[in-house]
Amino acid sequence: MSSSKSSSKSSSMDSELQVKLEQRKVDNLYRQRHVLESAQDVQVQVDGKTCVAFCSNDYLGLASHxxxxxxxxxxxxxxxxxxxxxxxxxxxxxxxxxxxxxxxxxxxxxxxxxxxxxxxxxxxxxxxxxxxxxxxxxxxxxxxxxxxxxxxxxxxxxxxxxxxxxxxxxxxxxxxxxxxxxxxxxxxxxxxxxxxxxxxxxxxxxxxxxxxxxxxxxxxxxxxxxxxxxxxxxxxxxxxxxxxxxxxxxxxxxxxxxxxxxxxxxxxxxxxxxxxxxxxxxxxxxxxxxxxxxxxxxETWRREQLKNLIERFRSGVEELGLELMASTTPIQPVLLHDDELTQKVGEQLRIRGFLVGAIRPPTVPVGSARLRITLCAEHTEEQVDRLLDAMDKTLVDLRSKGG
Ligand SMILES: Cc1ncc(COP(=O)(O)O)c(C=O)c1O
Known part of the structure; x- marks a missing residue:
């Protein structure tokens, strides 16, 4: 097969794929990766910025033990x-x-x-x-x-x-x-x-x-x-x-x-x-x-610490008037429902130094977009309080801008 033939074939493939990719962006469902430049831990370096991670599944903090x-x-x-x-x-x-x-x-x-x-x-x-x-x-x-x-x-x-x-x-x-x-x-x-x-x-x-x-x-x-x-x-x-x-x-x-x-x-x-x-x-x-x-x-203290942090986080979210789900585990979703708002809150929190999962369909059912916040035994109470404060400020800012 000649090279011009093969390149025209691949470009028609690319343009077909591009149409679907663009639609995903329009639907606010486009997924992007960030580059982790430090060890897996509660405090991480991502894309050149230091953040507190509330999105890892390393619940006990053993990945860097x-x-x-x-x-x-x-x-x-x-x-x-x-x-x-x-x-x-x-x-x-x-x-x-x-x-x-x-x-x-x-x-x-x-x-x-x-x-x-x-x-x-x-x-x-x-x-x-x-x-x-x-x-x-x-x-x-x-x-x-x-x-x-x-x-x-x-x-x-x-x-x-x-x-x-x-x-x-x-x-x-x-x-x-x-x-x-x-x-x-x-x-x-x-x-x-x-x-x-x-x-x-x-x-x-x-x-x-x-x-x-x-x-x-x-x-x-x-x-x-x-x-x-x-x-x-x-x-x-x-x-x-x-x-x-x-x-x-x-x-x-x-x-x-x-x-x-x-x-x-x-x-x-x-x-x-x-x-x-x-x-x-x-x-x-x-x-x-x-x-x-x-x-x-x-190390049972890790589960004890998780329990304390979960309680602290849940009562903080309630005080902010946000919607929690019936979870007693380190996975603590905060329902925002709106895909675009969820994505924006996720981005703004990252700018403020907090990484959380901004989860949208098809990972979750339509209309149930959420922040997926996960707690780790190595988090401190102060980090949880700072996250709650950042969530509050971010939502107030976005709502005042009509977002
Ligand atoms: C419930 C559940 N099962 C299975 C998996 C897949 O496990 P692994 O990441 O080891 O492929 C995941 C997440 O990754 C999960 O959340």
């Missing part, structure tokens, strides 16, 4: 940086294996299996457990990776009303053939509320369903020893057979795992394509996670 960093360094010195292969070829190191055993003990499940990311864990697990002719029931507000897993499985997907076990039961009752896999976030990533797990367990018991919970945002933050939503509700293997967690949030490192029975884990090893056909996590990340798992359980 010296002992975790030291373990990563020592892991790299011992095992090299890359794992070199997938787990099933020869990328499964001693550190991976030890971490899996420790995660199994931590979650009170017979076994655990590491995945390279949470997205891949969800996609691979749902695809391995459900097929054409089966049924996947999903909470309407589930994380995209769970929804994508359902779609990729080829099973029929049913989306029940958010946190509504009665709606789930009604839908399950109508299904007379195939497997029924019920999938939910434990802590909802954009709302911060908890799935009503005891009621979902009961629906699964009545209608012969298998329950899978993605507790990406619960581990570290919930439960006396950071065991997440299963510790919070006291749910064992028989009630909750498929438990997934991510390591890039409360653990402060990277990767994910699924915990469950021996049969479940062996099934995933045999059939989960996102486990089989990908390079294993760097072993040093597993070493670092082994240390962060210990700190996460032992």
């Amino acid at each position: 010296p002992a975790v960093i030291d373990s990563l360094r020592r892991g790299a010195e011992t095992y090299g940086v890359g794992s070199g292969a997938s787990h099933l070829i020869y990328g499964h190191s001693y550190e991976h294996h030890a971490l899996e055993e420790e995660l199994a003990a931590f979650t009170g499940r017979p076994r655990a299996l590491l995945f390279s990311t949470g997205y891949m864990a969800n996609l691979g697990t749902i695809r391995a457990l459900a097929d054409k002719g089966d049924h996947v029931f999903e909470d309407r507000l589930n994380h995209a990776s769970l929804l994508d897993g359902g779609l990729a499985s080829g099973a029929r997907c049913h989306r029940y009303h958010h946190a509504d076990s009665n709606d789930l039961s009604r839908r399950m009752q109508k299904v007379t053939s195939g497997r029924k896999l019920v999938v939910t976030d434990g802590v909802f990533s954009m709302d911060g509320d908890l799935a009503p797990l005891p009621a979902l367990v009961e629906a699964c018991r009545q209608h012969n369903g298998w329950l899978m919970v993605d507790d990406a945002h619960g581990f570290g933050a919930l439960g006396d020893s950071g065991g997440g939503i299963t510790e919070h509700y006291g749910l064992g293997l028989s009630e909750l057979p498929i438990l997934m967690g991510t390591l890039g949030k409360g653990f402060g490192t990277f990767g994910a795992f699924v915990a469950g029975s021996d049969a479940l884990i062996e099934t995933l090893i045999q059939y989960a394509r996102t486990y089989i056909y990908t390079t294993a996590l760097p072993p040093a990340v597993a070493s670092a996670t082994r240390i962060s798992l210990k700190i996460l359980q032992r």
